[in-house]
Amino acid sequence: MSYATHLQSTHDEHAHGPAHGITRWIFTTNHKDIGTLYLWFSFSMFLIGGAMAMLIRAELFKPGLQFFEPGFFNQLTTMHGLIMIFGAVMPGFVGLANWMIPMMIGAPDMALPRMNNWSFWLLPFAFTLLLGTIFMKGPAPDFGWTAYAPLSTIYGPKSTDFFIFSIHLMGLSSIMGAINIIATILNLRAPGMTLMKMPIFVWTWLITAFLLIAVMPVLAGVVTMMLMDRNFGTSFFNAAGGGDPVLYQHVFWFFGHPEVYIMILPSFGIMSEIIPTFSRKKLFGYTSMVYATSSIALLSFLVWAHHMFTTGIPLVGEIFFMFVTMLIAVPTGVKIFNWVATMFRGALSFETPMLFATAFLVLFTMGGFSGLMLAMVPADYQYHDTYFVVAHFHYVLVPGAIFGIIAAIYYWLPKWTGHLYSETLGKIHFWLSAISINVLFFPMHFLGLAGMPRRIPDYALEFADFNRIASIGGFVFGASQFLFLYIVIKTIRGGEKAPDKVWEGAHGLEWTLSSPPPYHSFSAPPKVH
Amino acid sequence: MTNLHKPLLIKLLALTFFMFAFSFALIPLYNVFCKVTGLNGKMDERHPLTYTPRYKTANSDIPSRLVTVEFVVNLNQQLPFLFQAEHTALQVIPGELTISSYYVKNLTNKKIIIQAIPSISPGIVAKYLKKLECFCFGKQALKPGEEMRLPLRFWLEPEFPHDVHRMTLSYTLFDVTEL
Numbered sequence: 001m002s003y004a005t006h007l008q009s010t011h012d013e014h015a016h017g018p019a020h021g022i023t024r025w026i027f028t029t030n031h032k033d034i035g036t037l038y039l040w041f042s043f044s045m046f047l048i049g050g051a052m053a054m055l056i057r058a059e060l061f062k063p064g065l066q067f068f069e070p071g072f073f074n075q076l077t078t079m080h081g082l083i084m085i086f087g088a089v090m091p092g093f094v095g096l097a098n099w100m101i102p103m104m105i106g107a108p109d110m111a112l113p114r115m116n117n118w119s120f121w122l123l124p125f126a127f128t129l130l131l132g133t134i135f136m137k138g139p140a141p142d143f144g145w146t147a148y149a150p151l152s153t154i155y156g157p158k159s160t161d162f163f164i165f166s167i168h169l170m171g172l173s174s175i176m177g178a179i180n181i182i183a184t185i186l187n188l189r190a191p192g193m194t195l196m197k198m199p200i201f202v203w204t205w206l207i208t209a210f211l212l213i214a215v216m217p218v219l220a221g222v223v224t225m226m227l228m229d230r231n232f233g234t235s236f237f238n239a240a241g242g243g244d245p246v247l248y249q250h251v252f253w254f255f256g257h258p259e260v261y262i263m264i265l266p267s268f269g270i271m272s273e274i275i276p277t278f279s280r281k282k283l284f285g286y287t288s289m290v291y292a293t294s295s296i297a298l299l300s301f302l303v304w305a306h307h308m309f310t311t312g313i314p315l316v317g318e319i320f321f322m323f324v325t326m327l328i329a330v331p332t333g334v335k336i337f338n339w340v341a342t343m344f345r346g347a348l349s350f351e352t353p354m355l356f357a358t359a360f361l362v363l364f365t366m367g368g369f370s371g372l373m374l375a376m377v378p379a380d381y382q383y384h385d386t387y388f389v390v391a392h393f394h395y396v397l398v399p400g401a402i403f404g405i406i407a408a409i410y411y412w413l414p415k416w417t418g419h420l421y422s423e424t425l426g427k428i429h430f431w432l433s434a435i436s437i438n439v440l441f442f443p444m445h446f447l448g449l450a451g452m453p454r455r456i457p458d459y460a461l462e463f464a465d466f467n468r469i470a471s472i473g474g475f476v477f478g479a480s481q482f483l484f485l486y487i488v489i490k491t492i493r494g495g496e497k498a499p500d501k502v503w504e505g506a507h508g509l510e511w512t513l514s515s516p517p518p519y520h521s522f523s524a525p526p527k528v529h
Numbered sequence: 530m531t532n533l534h535k536p537l538l539i540k541l542l543a544l545t546f547f548m549f550a551f552s553f554a555l556i557p558l559y560n561v562f563c564k565v566t567g568l569n570g571k572m573d574e575r576h577p578l579t580y581t582p583r584y585k586t587a588n589s590d591i592p593s594r595l596v597t598v599e600f601v602v603n604l605n606q607q608l609p610f611l612f613q614a615e616h617t618a619l620q621v622i623p624g625e626l627t628i629s630s631y632y633v634k635n636l637t638n639k640k641i642i643i644q645a646i647p648s649i650s651p652g653i654v655a656k657y658l659k660k661l662e663c664f665c666f667g668k669q670a671l672k673p674g675e676e677m678r679l680p681l682r683f684w685l686e687p688e689f690p691h692d693v694h695r696m697t698l699s700y701t702l703f704d705v706t707e708l
Contacts, residue, residue, distance in 0.1 A: 111534050154606075179541045183534045217545050221552025233708065236556060239646045240605065240703030244559075251555050314653055 017519055026121075029113030030519060031098045032416075037120050038095030039409070043485070045087030045127065046402075050478050052080040057440075057474035059457050060467050073457035074142035075134065081145030082163075085263065086170045087127055089397070092405040093266040094119075094177045097205050100412065101181060103510040103517060104199045106190025106526045111183035119176035126169035133159035144455060146256070149237035149248035153229045160230065164223045171220040178212035181205055190509070192528035196290070199508050200283065203290050204269030207297045211258045211265070214301075219255040222248065246311050253304035261300045263397060264364075265293060267404025268335060271357050273508070274411050275339050278354035279346030280505035285338040292331035292338075299328050309380045318377045325375040329368065336365055351503075352426030356407035359434045360399055367395030370445065385455075388448025394441045399434075406433075406484065413488065414502040418516040419495035425487045432480035439473025580626055580661050580684060595620045596685060600629065601699035609636045610643070611676075612702050623657075623685040631664065631679040631700070635671035642670045644705040645679075650697045657686040658698070668705060 018024050018033065028034060056076050059067050068076070098116065102109055110116045133140040141163040143151035152160055185206045189198070198206075225236040226248075235241025237248045276283045283289065305313055305321040313321075339361055350358070370392040374380050383389060414420050443466035448454075452463045459467065498515040509526060510517070598621050600614035611634040621627050635641055645665040649655040660666075664679035671677060 112538075175545055179538065179545075182541060183537050186537060187533050213541060213544050214548055217547075217549035218552040218555075221549050225553075225556075235708070238708075239701065240644055240705050241708050247556065247559050250559060251552060254552075254555065312650070312652060314651075 027117070029109070029117050031102050031110045031113070031116065031521075032517070032519065034110075034116050034120050035095045035098030035100075036416075038091045038098060041120070041123055042088050042092035042095055042405070045083050045091070046481070048131070049080050049083035049088055050481065052076045052083070053474060054478050056080065057471040060459070061471040062468065063459055063461055063464050065458055068457060070457045071139055071142060074144075074455065075140040077455050078141050078144055079130070079134070082130060082141075083127070084397075085145065085259075086167075087123075089263045089401045089405070090170075090174060091123060093205075093208070093263075093401075094174075094181075096201075096266065096270070096405065096408050096412075097177075097181050099416065100408075100510060101184055101202055101205060102188070103513060103521045104202050104508055105185065105188065105193055106509050106522045106528065107184060107188035108520050108522050110180050111188055112180045115176050116180050119173045119180065122169050122173040122176075126166045126173065129162050129169070130166040133162045136162075146252060147223070147226070148252070149226065149229070149245045152226055153237055156226075156230065161227065164227045167223045168220055171216040174212050174216045178209035178216075181209040182213075185209075190522065190525040190528050196287070197528060199269075200272035200286070200289050200293075201266070201269035204265040204272075204293050207293050208262050208265045211262050211297055211300070215255040215258040215262075218251065219259075222251045222255065225251075246308070249308050249311060250304065253307045254301070256307065257304045258297070258300040260393075260396075261296055263401045264404075265297070267360070267401050268293060270404045270408045270411070271339060271360055274353045274357040274407055275342050275361075277411075277503045277506045278349055278351060278357070279343045280348075281342055281346045282507075283338070284341035284344075285334070288334055289338055292334040295331040296328060299324060299331070303328065306375055306380075309377050310384045322375055322377050326372060329372055332368060336361065336368075347505075351410075351423060352421075352430055353407045353411035355427065355430040355434075356403045356410065359430070360403045360407065363395060363399030363403070363434075363437070367392060367397075367400060370395060383448060385453055386448035387444045387452045387454055390454050391441050391444035391448055394444070398437055398441070403433075409488065411503075412510070413491055414498035415510060415513075415515050415517065417492050417495075418498050418514075419491050420498050420502075421487055421491040421495065425483065425490075429480060429483045429487060432483065433477060436473045436476035436480060440470050440477050441473070443467075443470045443473075580659075594623065594691075596623060596689060596693065597621075597695040598627070598685075599695065599697045600631075601697055602631070603699060603701040605701050605703045608641075608643075608702055608704050610634065610641075610671075610702060611636060612700075614700075621685055623689040624687040626661065626682060626684045629681045629683075631681065632676065633669070633671070633679055633702070634676040635674060638673040640670060640672050640706075641704055642668050642706045644668045644703050644708075645700045646703060648699045648701070650699070651693065654685075654690060654693055654696050657689040658696075659684055659686060665700065 018030065019027070025033065025037060028037075055067070056073070059065075059073060059076075098110065101107070130141075136159055138159060139157040140159050141147070141152070141157065143156060143160075147156075147160075147163070152163075185198070185202055195203075225234070228234040229236050229238055229243075235243040237243045237245050239245065272283055272289060303321055303325045305317060306325045309318055309321075348354075370388065374383055374389065374392055410421065410426055447463055447466050447470075450463065452459055500513065500515055501511040502515060503511075509522075509528070512526065513521060597618055599618045600616055602612045602614050604610055604612055611632070613632045615630045615632070619627060619629065633643070647663075647665050649658060661682040661684070663681050663683070669677060669679070
C-alpha cells in the first residue's frame with residue numbers, strides 16, 4: 001500500500017481548533033479528545049483497581065487475617081475484577097479505537113461524534129455508582145465479578161442494585177461505542193481502502209464491536225433479571241419459584257466468554273501493527289489473520305459452559321464444550337505463528353513497544369496453554385476455582401490486554417503528542433513490568449495446583465512462600481506503573497520533536513499525518529492505492 | 530446524523546434489541562431444552578400421568594432388575610421445619626409403582642407455606658422417573674406446630690439406563706410464604 005500525503009496543507013487549524021478550558025472536554029465531539037478522555041479514564045481506573053489488587057496482595061502476604069475482615073476481602077476481589085474489566089481494559093481499547101481508527105482509515109472523525117461524547121460521559125457516572133457502594137452503609141458488592149445467583153439475588157447486599165445500574169450504564173456506553181466504531185469503519189473509509197486493505201487493528205476492532213453489540217445486551221438482560229428477582233418478586237434464578245440458579249451461569253457466560261475475546265482481540269490488532277513495524281517486514285499472512293480473528297469471535301459463542309464443568313452438566317455437554325474450547329487454539333495458533341513468521345529473518349529492533357509486543361507473544365502463549373489445560377474436563381475438576389485459574393486469566397489479561405494497551409501507547413504516543421518519549425525510561429518500565437509480572441503470577445500456578453482456592457483471604461501454611469513471592473512481584477508491578485505515568489506526562493509536556501513517520505518500518509495512513517496530527521485528521525479523504 | 534449512517538444505525542440498534550430480547554428468550558429455551566433432554570435433573574412435571582404396569586421393554590428380555598433409589602431431604606436457608614423421608618433408600622424394579630412418603634412439621638409459631646423442589650442425580654435419569662403423585666406438584670400451608678404426611682408415588686420407566694444402578698431423588702423445602 002502507498003498513500004498520497006499532500007493533504008495537511010489544505011487544513012485550516014485556526015478555524016477548527018479545540019475549545020478552551022473544561023468545556024473542551026465536556027462538550028467535545030472530536031475523536032482525539034474523546035480518545036484522550038477514554039485513555040485517562042482507563043488509566044485512573046487501572047490505578048484504582050490496581051490499588052485494590054495491592055490491598056489483596058498485602059492481605060495475602062502471610063497466612064492469617066492481617067488487615068481486613070473476610071467480607072471486605074470479598075468486596076475487594078469483586079471490585080478489582082469489575083473495575084479492571086469494565087473500567088480499565090475496555091475503555092482503554094475504546095480510547096485507542098477513537099484515536100486511531102479515523103486516522104488509520106483516512107476519515108475526518110468518528111461517524112457519530114455526539115453519540116461518541118455521550119458514550120464516554122456515561123462511564124464516570126457508572127463508576128461513581130459502582131465505587132460509591134464502598135462508602136455506603138452495609139457491604140459493597142461482594143459476590144465476585146461474575147455475580148452468581150443466589151449470591152447476588154437472595155444473599156446480595158443492598159448495594160447490589162447500584163451494581164446492576166452501573167452495569168446497565170457501562171453496557172449502554174459500550175454498545176454506543178461499538179455502534180460508532182462499526183459505522184466509522186463501514187462508512188467512512190477513504191476511497192480505495194477496501195476491507196481487505198484495512199490495518200489489522202481496524203479489523204480486530206470491527207469484529208470486537210460486533211461482539212460487543214451481540215453480548216452486552218445479554219449482560220444487561222441478565223442483570224435486569226437479577227434486579228427483578230431482587231425487587232419485583234420474579235423467580236428467574238430462585239428455585240423456590242421454579243427458577244434455576246445454574247441458569248444464571250449459562251446466561252452470564254453466554255456474555256462472559258465473548259467478553260474475554262472483547263478484551264483480547266484489539267490487543268491482537270495492536271500486535272499486528274507493532275510487530276511488522278519493528279521487524280521491518282510486511283505482516284505475515286494478512287488474510288489468515290482476518291479469518292483467524294473472525295473464527296475466534298464465532299467460536300466464542302459456543303464455549304460458555306467450559307466455565308461450568310463442575311456444575312453437573314452431563315458428560316456429552318462436557319465433551320462438546322471441551323472440544324470446541326480446544327478448537328479455539330487453532331485460529332489462535334495461526335495468529336501466534338503469523339507473528340513469529342513476521343519476526344523471522346526480519347531486521348528486528350527492540351524499542352519499548354516491540355519489547356512489550358515480544359513479552360505479549362511469549363506470556364500470552366503461556367496463558368493460552370494454561371487455558372488449554374483448564375479446557376480439559378478431567379483436569380478442570382482439579383483446577384476449578386483454584387489459584388491456577390487466577391494465574392491463567394491474569395496471564396492472558398495482564399501481559400495480553402494490558403501489555404497490548406501499554407505497547408500501543410508507547411507506539412503511538414510520539415504521534416499523538418509530537419514528542420519522543422524517553423527510550424531509556426521506557427525500557428526500564430518494560431523490564432520492571434515484565435519481570436515483576438512473572439514473579440507475581442507464575443507462583444500462582446503452583447498454588448493452584450497445590451489446591452489453594454481463589455477468593456479466600458486466609459490460607460493454609462504450606463502456601464505461605466509462594467504467596468509472599470507473588471505479593472512482592474505485585475508490589476513491584478504496581479509501583480512500576482507510576483513510572484509509566486511519569487513517562488507519559490513527561491512526553492506530553494515536551495521532549496525531542498517526533499517526525500511524522502515516527503518509526504522507520506511503520507506503514508499506515510496515520511504516519512502520513514503530522515505529529516501531533518491536526519485536530520481534524522483528514523478533512524479531505526486521502527487516496528489509497 | 531447524515532443519511533449515510535442511518536440505515537446502518539437502524540440495523541445495529543435492531544441487533545442490540547434483538548440480543549436483549551434473546552437473553553430473556555434463553556430462559557424458556559433452557560427450560561424446554563432441559564425438560565426434553567432430561568438434562569440438569571429437571572423432570573417433565575406434567576400430570577396427571579396414568580400408570581400402566583410394564584416390566585419389559587419391546588427389545589429387552591431382562592424381566593426385572595433392581596435400582597437403588599436414595600431419598601435425600603434438604604431445608605433451604607435453615608427453615609425451622611422437621612423434614613424426613615420415610616425411607617432413606619428403596620430397591621425399585623423399573624416399571625413397578627413405588628409408594629413412599631415424607632413427614633414434615635412446622636416448628637415455628639407462624640403459618641408457613643412451603644414448596645418442595647426436586648432434583649435428581651445423575652441428571653440423565655430424570656426423564657425415566659415418572660411421578661403419579663407428588664407433594665411437590667403444589668404448595669402446602671402449615672399452621673404453627675402442624676405436622677403432615679406428604680405422599681409420593683412414582684415409577685421408573687423400563688427403559689431406565691442399564692448402566693445406572695443407583696440414583697438420588699432429593700427434595701429441598703423452600704419457604705414461599707412471601708413469594
